[in-house]
Amino acid sequence: MPHSDDSKLTAAVVASFQETNDLRLKFLMEELVGALHGFVRRTNLSFEEWGSAIDFLTRTGQKSTVTRQEFILLSDVLGVSMLVDAVNHRERSGATETTVLGPFYVGEHKPLPHGADISETVEGERMFVQCRVTDLAGKPLKGVAVDVWHADDDGFYDSQKPDYASDGPSLRARFTTDAEGRLFFRTILPCSYPIPIDGPVGELILATRRHPMRPAHVHFLLNAKGYEPLVTHVFIDGDKYLDSDVVFGVKQELVSRIELRSDAVMPDGLPAAGPWHLMTYDFRLKPGKGVAPKPMLPVSVDA
Amino acid sequence: MPHSDDSKLTAAVVASFQETNDLRLKFLMEELVGALHGFVRRTNLSFEEWGSAIDFLTRTGQKSTVTRQEFILLSDVLGVSMLVDAVNHRERSGATETTVLGPFYVGEHKPLPHGADISETVEGERMFVQCRVTDLAGKPLKGVAVDVWHADDDGFYDSQKPDYASDGPSLRARFTTDAEGRLFFRTILPCSYPIPIDGPVGELILATRRHPMRPAHVHFLLNAKGYEPLVTHVFIDGDKYLDSDVVFGVKQELVSRIELRSDAVMPDGLPAAGPWHLMTYDFRLKPGKGVAPKPMLPVSVDA
Structure with a gap:
């Protein structure tokens, strides 16, 4: 259950996709979690950097229109x-x-x-x-x-x-x-x-x-x-x-x-x-x- | 220069950040490129899956408002x-x-x-x-x-x-x-x-x-x-x-x-x-x- 240890966190997130019927989607999510978590661990991403990333991605979505992606x-x-x-x-x-x-x-x-x-x-x-x-x-x-x-x-x-x-x-x-x-x-x-x-x-x-x-x-x-x-x-x-x-x-x-x-x-x-x-x-x-x-x-x- | 070989592509993208003054930003971008490229290579991501990801991320940004993130x-x-x-x-x-x-x-x-x-x-x-x-x-x-x-x-x-x-x-x-x-x-x-x-x-x-x-x-x-x-x-x-x-x-x-x-x-x-x-x-x-x-x-x- 609860993981006070972050080494178990990634495994818990990967395991959360275990019921996914679509095996390709399951594989993609597992690999995505591995890639994102690896990035956060390798960079020791700060709260402020994480917040900037959230803001950047949000504005990237909102800048897109029917004539711009x-x-x-x-x-x-x-x-x-x-x-x-x-x-x-x-x-x-x-x-x-x-x-x-x-x-x-x-x-x-x-x-x-x-x-x-x-x-x-x-x-x-x-x-x-x-x-x-x-x-x-x-x-x-x-x-x-x-x-x-x-x-x-x-x-x-x-x-x-x-x-x-x-x-x-x-x-x-x-x-x-x-x-x-x-x-x-x-x-x-x-x-x-x-x-x-x-x-x-x-x-x-x-x-x-x-x-x-x-x-x-x-x-x-x-x-x-x-x-x-x-x-x-x-x-x-x-x-x-x-x-x-x-x-x-x-x-x-x-x-x-x-x-x-x-x-x-x-x-x-x-x-x-x-x-x-x-x-x-x-x-x-x-x-x-x-x-x-x-x-x-x-x-x-x-x- | 031009890379008809995708093994050189990741190195070229990483090198594109070499003039970044902010060394922390440079490191974050290099690691991000490594993580994203690793994901694409490990999954052999299809064009259709890439397109779905673009659409998903765009809609995620557009769903966000001043009261929802x-x-x-x-x-x-x-x-x-x-x-x-x-x-x-x-x-x-x-x-x-x-x-x-x-x-x-x-x-x-x-x-x-x-x-x-x-x-x-x-x-x-x-x-x-x-x-x-x-x-x-x-x-x-x-x-x-x-x-x-x-x-x-x-x-x-x-x-x-x-x-x-x-x-x-x-x-x-x-x-x-x-x-x-x-x-x-x-x-x-x-x-x-x-x-x-x-x-x-x-x-x-x-x-x-x-x-x-x-x-x-x-x-x-x-x-x-x-x-x-x-x-x-x-x-x-x-x-x-x-x-x-x-x-x-x-x-x-x-x-x-x-x-x-x-x-x-x-x-x-x-x-x-x-x-x-x-x-x-x-x-x-x-x-x-x-x-x-x-x-x-x-x-x-x-x-």
Whole structure:
């Protein structure tokens, strides 16, 4: 029964989950208790520190809305999101590396024809993106749905803007690979940007003297029947934050050299108005179940 | 830089805190990252489970208000609160054992004279409480401020009720020890009660087939100059939940045998109206700094 001895406390808490029917949940709770108790013991956590943690977590929940998820951001800056990604993709077998989905995926994008300009009226340096999708043996895959999205020149995604619902998508679309596994489109060159720092996660970043920046990247989500969905980014080589991405999302293989071109026509034969950048990236898909991830937003929010 | 290998990820996250000026914060963050990453690796946490955790934590923050703290409740049912208490009170040297402050302490209570009835019009079985406060050598301590509070017959504290602000305190008061270190008062016998189960913590308790009950107890907070503040409960012997307190707060030494009496007068010589219970408990204080804990509520709540 009662434990005046704290060495018995952890065992008592673990034992409290012994009637849990769901054995996976039971295991998760036992491991969670072990991890939390180990942390408290190793740090001799003070009452004041515990109180600060309670307050921090409470405000992190309360900062979240239907268009913002501060707990995902916390998971991201502690490398937990990338680690969950890693433990679920241990065997790549030559397939393209994965990285985090991020909070700005909004579900299936609007299909556009090859060559379309997804930046429309958004200002920035022009970029032509050309990709090829194959299986692990290099065989082109036709009809693969590829959702792409990225931030604008100021570092914001369309879904972060107040008029998103009425303005509709910008810098995001869906393309479908042709018979040679190709897709290509026009957009602007994305730039590095800070994560939102006006909440508890921002306080943590500032208090620990980290920077809040993500290196420039374009998100890709590839779905093909009979293959594992691929959630990844392509990063822009040379970005000063490649070595210190605040969410730890960079993998060497995902960094693409971007060529600055002055050719009068782009690869699809249409004219270019001034210099432009060329991003070329090829994706290799691994056989598997074709279940696509769901967007992380909106989360359930109690009023 | 980029880590396509997850074994390097944890090291990269730990290294991200290397510029933190506050060395205690740096240590806490490094240990937190180690604990969280260890949990994810040992459990091979799935994307779906991670998403459920994000949603659970978000709702836990959003359930908290100025009169309710769901994250403290979560800390309580995972035994974290009691463990923090334990690691901060390793050397008792014969002093009375501590337990959790709980979310229902509201700050200094209204002083009442010895013998006062703190239950006023609240219905329940009558109880007379008599205590004595000494130092570790048994010398009576005079002038010790003793805050007491407990739940009513239905398991609710006054501060949980909608009319608390206008009705004022009930089943809570402050007594000051006399020259013999004594205090005594009248109240009702508390009963066991469930923690609030209409939020995320309640979902967890139900999903893991635990019960939500706390055994009957009276809270005591003792403050004396030159002594460590003592935060504790006195539990009612025979309660069926003593062995399975949902917040793990019970220690054998804190269980008090309650005598059922039929004497016509109570210990202070005043008449009793029918049978009554007698709780007798003596507290031993340890020399130390007399800094009292602050109430946990209200927490900061972003609107």
